Amino acid sequence: MLNTPQNHKNLNDLDNIDDIGDDHVGSQAETPLRADAFEMDDELKMELIAKHFKEIMHVLGMDLTDDSLKGTPARVAKMYVKEVFSGLNPENKPQPKLFENKYKYDQMLVEKDITFYSHCEHHFVPIYGKAHVAYISSGKVIGLSKINRIVQYYSKRPQVQERLTVQIAEELKKVLETEDVAVVMDASHMCVSSRGVGDTNSRTGTSYFGGKFNDDATRREFLNYVNTPSKD
Ligand SMILES: [Zn+2]
Numbered sequence: 001m002l003n004t005p006q007n008h009k010n011l012n013d014l015d016n017i018d019d020i021g022d023d024h025v026g027s028q029a030e031t032p033l034r035a036d037a038f039e040m041d042d043e044l045k046m047e048l049i050a051k052h053f054k055e056i057m058h059v060l061g062m063d064l065t066d067d068s069l070k071g072t073p074a075r076v077a078k079m080y081v082k083e084v085f086s087g088l089n090p091e092n093k094p095q096p097k098l099f100e101n102k103y104k105y106d107q108m109l110v111e112k113d114i115t116f117y118s119h120c121e122h123h124f125v126p127i128y129g130k131a132h133v134a135y136i137s138s139g140k141v142i143g144l145s146k147i148n149r150i151v152q153y154y155s156k157r158p159q160v161q162e163r164l165t166v167q168i169a170e171e172l173k174k175v176l177e178t179e180d181v182a183v184v185m186d187a188s189h190m191c192v193s194s195r196g197v198g199d200t201n202s203r204t205g206t207s208y209f210g211g212k213f214n215d216d217a218t219r220r221e222f223l224n225y226v227n228t229p230s231k232d
Pocket of ligand 1: 192
């Protein structure tokens with residue numbers, strides 16, 4: 001299939017790979033998905049991915065009859081569909097329940113140091129780090145573990161860090177019925193640390209400040225808390 005003239009033309013587009021290059025420029029807030037993205041079920045997706053991944057390994061020159069390698073295509077396919085990219089499928093989106101805020105607590109709620117693992121959509125290698133999330137209750141609250149689930153759901157997609165940050169913030173605003181949401185993400189990109197410029201220490205920070213978090217004092221209160229080392 002790769003040898004049809006039309007696809008050959010696409011292969012020549014490898015010359016244009018540096019149009020994006022290693023600068024992880026942000027793009028639209030929505031993950032670019034095709035309209036028919038979920039017409040195939042998971043079983044068929046895994047079967048096709050395994051087949052194509054086997055082809056990639058074969059092209060690389062690996063001996064797929066080797067005991068250690070022969071299960072890899074199916075393993076990768078399952079990991080992609082059921083784990084690391086399961087957040088592409090809206091069926092897997094968390095549906096957090098809201099609670100009335102009985103205590104009339106209208107101060108800031110912060111959940112910091114949420115570990116996340118995502119994948120860079122330009123290289124398909126991990127982006128991992130910590131997310132710090134805050135909101136000011138509009139009268140409704142959600143369980144803290146639900147914030148965690150929302151972070152994990154959007155992380156489990158091929159991503160750029162800027163979009164991931166915005167998607168988490170937008171979802172929290174919708175769920176919590178407030179604009180007063182802040183998200184800060186601090187991450188390492190394997191595509192930067194393990195290849196390319198090979199900078200093993202650099203980290204990338206992104207942030208989103210909505211509503212009251214645009215006030216200096218509110219933003220500072222949140223960032224001070226995030227920057228205070230946890231006592232444990
Ligand atoms: Zn990358």
